[in-house]
Amino acid sequence: MIVRITSKFGAVDAVHKTPHTGVDIAITEGTTLRALGEGVVDRIYDGSANIGKGLSIKLDDGTQLIYGHMNEVKARIGEHVHAGEIIGLSGNTGNSTGPHLHLGMKATDGSWLDPTHLADKVANVNWINGPITQIWGLLREKVSEITIDGFTDYLADFIVAFPVIAVVSGGVYALVRILSKGGATWAAIGTMIYGLLIVK
Incomplete structure (x- = not known):
């Protein structure tokens, strides 16, 4: 399944005044999101920051995956999640111009890493939602x-x-x-x- 990246890592544009710390992936609001790796949920974003609702998973190798602009978080701080486990629903919360998933990746030293290579993995672990859901989302976006x-x-x-x-x-x-x-x-x-x- 092909994903559409609407804002690349490091992008500076009308929305991102400083280099973008992740990638934005166009995804229909309410799509089930799954963990991309084994790890522990170390932070929950309550929706009050630019990233909206979301969470951070500290992977076994020490890197962190950050999921932002979610509608619903279905994991708790301290919970150990397995790759493919449901962690929430995609959305349009926080400083967002439309339904999408912000995916960020942080190294053990706190620097931001380019998570572009994980974009296709987001689609693959969410294939259970089916291509019709994705096509319908794109069609609805175009009509609007x-x-x-x-x-x-x-x-x-x-x-x-x-x-x-x-x-x-x-x-x-x-x-x-x-x-x-x-x-x-x-x-x-x-x-x-x-x-x-x-x-x-």
């Missing part, structure tokens, strides 16, 4: 953004991106056709729809 100017911008981006989306869909069709003729058509259609939804 529709304005005349926004539609014009989207149409211009769509015209530029369509050849790439068509080539990728064709490639998916050819690969899946090796295994299943019927599945190939649906795989290509799904790839096309997903591509159209993520056009900015």
